[in-house]
Amino acid sequence: MGDPIREAALLDAARKEAGAPKPVADFVHLHLHSAYSLSEGAIKTGKLKDLCLAAGMPAVAVTDTNNLFGALEVSDTLAAAGLQPIPGLQLSLASDVKGARPPAIVLLAQSEAGFRRLMRLSSRAYLASASPDYVAAALSWFPDEGTEGLICLSGGFDGPLDQLFRLDRGDEAMALAARLAELFPNRFYVELQRHPSRRARPVESDLVGAADDLGLPVVATNEPFFPKADDYEAHDALLCIAEGAYVHQEDRRAVTRDHYFKSASEMRALFADLPEAIDATIEIARRCAYRPRTRQPILPRFTKEAARAGAGDDGLEAEARELERQAREGLKTRLASGALAAAEADYWDR
Template identity: 45%
Template sequence: MIVNDCSTAESLAFIAPPHFIHLRVHSAYSLLEGALPIAKLAKLTVTNNFPAIALTDRNNLFGVLEFSNKLADVGVQPIAGLTLSVDFADQDQQLMQTGNSFYMATQHTSYPSIAMLAMNETGYINLMKLSSQAFLDPVDSQPAHIHIDRLRNYHEGLIILTGGPDGPIDEKLRTTDRAVAVARLRLLKEIFSSCLYVEIQRHYISDELSVEPLLLDLAYDCDLPIVATNQCYFQKREDYEAHDALICIAEGRYVVEDNRRRLTPEHYFKSEADMVQLFSDLPEALDNTIEIAQRCHYRPLSRPPILPKYILAGKDTSDDEQHYLEAEELSRQARVGLNNRLSNLSLAQGYSRDDYYKRLEFELKVIIQMKFPGYFLIVSDFIKWSKEQCISVGPGRGSGAGSLVAWSLTITDLDPLRFGLLFERFLNPERISMPDFDI
């Protein structure tokens, strides 16, 4: 049988093993830093024939589930990751002086960062814990970060990359403080053992060029593998100027200023051929990107929401008993709340107190039937707490403002009967979905 040569060549090209996998991609969920929407990232990955790709947004996992679903839909292996800012005890504690605590807390900081990739479900759970702690641990206006000791508790199932120019090792090598760099690397090796890789990046930055020989020597001295990465923030070189303006917006700076954070046109989504050519002298660094992708065999999946229990009735309490207790509590609070509202406010024109109570009982019946009393109680609880702490909340936005139960529980401050708002737009037994209050 004669086989068409062209089709054979195309088939071989399609099944040819990869020579490089991107492990350091920042999506638009790296807020005011990344400029790659997940949908565009999925398209880029397919166009460039990458069989796998890792998402490592800064300090958050906001985009991981969308990334996992959309990449899997196009036949690409999604690798869940995180770029995490870490406070090493020996580092200087001075923060960037941006004059804006929000940007300081969410964007590029003086804390060095490492990249973390989930190999399995345990690793992904640890990513979630570390990401949460990065925002819970800082005090006052400190930027998001964790202390190095956190990694000792949450290291299982994770692969660690040393972070490149923004990392703790490069940082000290640039200041010729090799002893501290060695100490940091050995500490990471002690925690992560064979899951630690020394990251080599080439964006044609002077800091990278001066540090690379020292970094390679250090990796070999410590018997650690190296890995080639390219931090991707935008799609193509031509996007650099627009992205540079985005960085200025994030940090409250002007494009014309000299002394500010800058990336380079090389921080774009490079093809496999680009990276193979760039690291042709370090084939092992390219091979290790494939090895890492093969070690990561877990992707986050969608699942039904898991709500906390408003009433702690004991471990032996069945789901039906739990639901009954929360339904009773919701009914009690809603009736008391409506009575308080009507005692202090006038009735809507054309409505009697009976109309209000009939509407309340109708809504309660639907809420209990759909098994959402716990949700209403939880939202009411944190809304009341916010108001007690003088934290502003909205008076009621979207379809949630149509709920009289929400008004009775002080979740909203709009009387739905007065404004002719429909509860069915918010919750409807014929359209089963989670309720969603806009706070």
């Protein structure tokens, strides 16, 4: 039996060589790290746009680690190219597992309310963390913050469910899955990733079993960190630089050569036995209908002062007078507070 992934890649190449129109992909990436996943992701915004267009992928979710730094840039760039940007976040959760990176879930914004929750959760995680090297949210925040407008994926290999199953803490994993399903009613998906070269105990059967037992849907992701498989070595060096490690070290963070932006046909071949996991990506993309947009700053106006002075309705003249008044009062206070290095008139002339 041949390699289905290689066959899918060959089919894509043959279609391109024949000049056949690119079909609309029946898979979208919902867990992807851009270059804004600092010292971790290596996909720039412009490159992401090109990858989506080349793959015929109508939508993509950018889920950078604990931040939304690139959300607006990604939104404007992809939308201008006719693509659907799905704002998201990979949010780390506090864990009792010592010496390990905190596990993370993936949150996708369905609406403006959901995006506002992403912003609050990201900010709160940074403010509540004692060290910038360990940023993590608490699951107990979600009842207060609310989850409406958010879709949650379990996080894949670095997610809390995978981590607990690998540690043979299956009961805790089941309890956590049930809790996430409760927090995100009809909006929680068990995330499956297939990277065969991972040197860790596979837990996909545990994840699928948990989904079946709890009546939860599954979704397939590949979690791309770099554009093409050939970029693996350069990305591996990036991770080493970020951690102050060496390439030959065994006890360091590493991803696999398969963590690239795979095509829809490659992903469908990879999950040929679980087509519903691929179909779920399109379902989720259709459930998301919001993107952040560029807008002018919203600044206060001195409308009461403008009305008293008889200025125009926009209050621009009043604002200018108010700024001048505050500047003069501030300078007067500074001049009275200490010795001058020049004549007082020189300060006023400036």
